[in-house]
Structures are given as structure tokens and as C-alpha cells.
Amino acid sequence: MSVADYKGNIKETPFGYTLSVIGGKWKLLIIYLLAENQTVRFNDLKRRIGAITYKTLSAQLKELETDGMVKRKEYPQVPPKVEYSLTEKAETLLPVLEELCEWGAKNQSKKIIL
């Protein structure tokens, strides 16, 4: 299915799919933090981000998990311990994210010339 063929069901196109995977408000930051630190625990992630709430962090992680971007490893102990890390799938996206970032850096401040 080509991008120009869709009629509103954007998630079914390759591009729309990619967008849906990384489009959440905090998803990129989470991906970057996991890329930098390999494995991070829930409350640690919360502390590093700061402004996010538990509920939102939990939701974003769950979405990333069902999209196959993060792995969740739970240790059956008390108090609980859960470690989050990137999947291989997520790692293959990192170079593309870098490029998007570069494009943004180049164009963010550019004046619009008509």
C-alpha cells in the first residue's frame, strides 16, 4: 500500500505506522534515555524525565511495548523490580531518528522565504 493510497486509516501505511510508533508525547525521550542507558527501571525513568506522571509514563511504556519497541523484564521479588530496555527493532530505528533530528536542527530556525 502506497502512502498516497490511504483514505484516513493512516496507521495502515508504512509511514503512518512509523509515526504511530514514535508519535507519543514522551516516546522519543523514552527511546533516547533507553538508548543511552541500556536498561532503566520504572521510577528511575520517571525521575529522569521529571515532568511526566506515573500514569502517562506507564501508558507510553505499554504502547511502546505492544509495538515491540521496548522490552519489559520483571523480577519476581518484593519490592518489585522492572527493567526496561530497547528491542533490536527499536535500535534499527535510531539512525533514522538521528536524521530527523538533523533535519529539525537545520530547519527549526530558518526563516520562511516565499
Add this chain to the structure above:
Amino acid sequence: MSVADYKGNIKETPFGYTLSVIGGKWKLLIIYLLAENQTVRFNDLKRRIGAITYKTLSAQLKELETDGMVKRKEYPQVPPKVEYSLTEKAETLLPVLEELCEWGAKNQSKKIIL
């Protein structure tokens, strides 16, 4: 400003900026249609997309315009005629969009292995 430094104001990071420019529900489709056809008129765009409403199309185009992604050329005649086309800035993004698209195509159907 690095991506890992932001605290909720995502639009100020290069990546967040890029995302905000292409993140609208129909923006990608519009960009692709303009890339394929060079210049397209308003109602023509509406017909090609189909499911979009005038209001939404109008809003998305306006946002793309203020972000410097599309040019709007108005002909002072009756009935009105307006042509939309991509700016150079938008054209520099096309290769990156292709890559996002490829990643999506490769990963969309992949099963998640834990």
C-alpha cells in the same frame, strides 16, 4: 539542546520540531500528493484525499504553510484559483520520509519476539 534534555516542551528540540511539522493526521498524505503532482488546487486535493473535510484540509494546509512546508499561490480571479506546492525545505525532508517509510514497511508486520 539535546533530545534528552527537554522536560515536556518537545517542540523546542530538533526532533520534536520535525515531529510537529509532519505529525498532523493528514500532513504526510498532503506532502506526498504535492510531491507527486508538483502543484495541486484546493478542491483537487480534497477530492484526492476524499475522507477529509474542508475545514480540516484548510487547517492542515495553513499549518504546513506557516511551517514553511507548502507554498500557496492565489490567482486574483473569479471563481478563485489557488495552487499549492512544496517548498524547497519540504523537498529536503522527502529522503528522510522515504527511510521512515521503509522502516515502517519492514517492521509493520513483524511479530514481536520477547
Add this chain to the structure above:
DNA sequence: GTTTACACTATCCTTTCGGGTAGTACCTAT
């Protein structure tokens, strides 16, 4: 002279996303 087309705008409504606050069960440290 009624319809059609153009490029929209206005108003209202629904859906979606994320935020705020509180609470859970259990254990460790003081």
C-alpha cells in the same frame, strides 16, 4: 434562472490524549 464550481469560513460537536490525585501490597530502614 437554476445549478454548479471555486476556495474557503463559522459554528458546534465528538473523540482522543494526556494530566492530577489518590490508593494498593509488601518490604526495608530508622
Add this chain to the structure above:
DNA sequence: ATAGGTACTACCCGAAAGGATAGTGTAAAC
């Protein structure tokens, strides 16, 4: 005995995005 830490969930709420419907002014086509 009390406070704090762990990894969450439940419930409610507000803002923002986008959809539905209708209307505008002019002119050409039928």
C-alpha cells in the same frame, strides 16, 4: 512504629485535534 521506596492502577478532568454541516460571493454553464 512510622516513614519511605517499588511499580504500578483507577477514576475523573480539561485541552486540543479533528469531524459534520451549513453558508458566502461571484461567474460561467446549461
